[in-house]
Amino acid sequence: MDLPFDFESQLAARATLVERRLADRLDGTPRPGEIVLPPRILSAMRYALLGGGKRIRPFLLMEAAALFMPDADTEAAALDVAAALECIHTYSLVHDDLPAMDDDALRRGRPTLHIAYDEATAILAGDALLTLAFDMVTDPSTSLAPERRVALVSALSRAAGFGGMVGGQMIDLASENRHLSEEEIVTLQAMKTGALLRFACEAGAIVCGATPDDRERLSRFGEAIGLAFQLADDLLDLTADEAVMGKATGKDADRGKATLVSLHGAEWAHTQLRGLVDAAVELLEPFGDRAEPLRQAAGFIANRRN
């Protein structure tokens, strides 16, 4: 790529697109099949969903799709799926923050949803966001081939479900103050945070009808950056302060949760991170210059400060 590529601008531009798409879906107009959109749940969903955030998962999805030079309709579909993925990510934060779960009062620098509203509203808004994700992938107004939409719903539900993200959260809660083996920690993290990041990258390929080979390649790229993301997160939890993170930090140690960083130390983690980024970047080799955004995303994820 001869022209300089500005990662931060591109990330912000994609985030704006996703935010607009989500705001549009939550404009309060019932779609066919919807009866009434109660103001309180709508407002709670907007509070949780439109509260900023880097939108890294949508970015990965849209940049993975861009590798395959999609036409305008396919690009629009990638945005829909990216917005759906953000609904799932957001619902998981809302439910994880609940008193019965991680009991967090602060998220992205603002009161968590159950503090700003109440617990019942937070549970329901989370349920509604999870449900909305599948609505957005199958919205009759989009033209994506039904085969691809079915594949997306299937992959997304398995990444997010009891064999993926939700299962990871279950293991995490059940393991507080209990010793986890290194293998168990890796599994937990692959499920809790890795599955959605892997889906983000794989979904870009599915949306574009990529070959199984390319889909697998993107899936492995997503897996590598998922591991990097978690290591970076564990490092941050050890060192960052709340002002930078916009949420409570140092909680893993407080709760007696082992992480790979607490097992092996920060230096080991930095070395690992470099290896993961190298491996991820190598997977992108066949895509040439078009993969520059994803290359930089790998570095960004490994080195992020919050």
Next chain:
Amino acid sequence: MDLPFDFESQLAARATLVERRLADRLDGTPRPGEIVLPPRILSAMRYALLGGGKRIRPFLLMEAAALFMPDADTEAAALDVAAALECIHTYSLVHDDLPAMDDDALRRGRPTLHIAYDEATAILAGDALLTLAFDMVTDPSTSLAPERRVALVSALSRAAGFGGMVGGQMIDLASENRHLSEEEIVTLQAMKTGALLRFACEAGAIVCGATPDDRERLSRFGEAIGLAFQLADDLLDLTADEAVMGKATGKDADRGKATLVSLHGAEWAHTQLRGLVDAAVELLEPFGDRAEPLRQAAGFIANRRN
């Protein structure tokens, strides 16, 4: 229909099929895309999902499909969607029973999930059941045409989401000890219980690729029996005792919740119920004898004792 049709046997037979399908999906074997199925969440999902129940929604779905004389593959797909629908219904019960919501300790004669396990597990198992529903509709092992699966995911997510079931629960919670107009009560009930019953009937038509006209007819049938279901429920709440219901009763009045029955009285409700059943049965007229199970279902729902 010349042979006598035994409604109760047919209902029980369908329930057994659904229970087997669900037990099979929760057999603990990870499907492609699933990493590990943590025993605790698997066990909680099984507790909630395989705890009996009449499986009236799956029955309606399968009998609606049967109107269109499906081949064996389509019949199997109807069972998959019926099982998915039961996942959604069950997750809604699990979350509604939570302390922050209706705070119920008893369900189908057994401790509710958050009592039998804990609150966090109940939240996560509910999330997992909701997610699993969409997985089951799009399972790559089923042969249903992608167009139909997409239509099913779309209709199901809108029936279950913030413009349907979840939205209805939000209105319900927000309206405790507040006066609701008759129109508001009707809307609340159409969302909270009506939307999934309507989907059940409509989905039978979608699975079979029925004409838009027949799909609309089944949808209206589902709407009518949804109204009947709710009236019967309100009557039961007024009169039944906990031993028959297997759950706490008389709670609507305790909470100052108005129902159509509390507004208009039991006699009015019985007259309404007869009118709704007649209207529902009339909608089935074009299907002739094949509609006998659905006809009896309408009567069963209106006259149920628990």
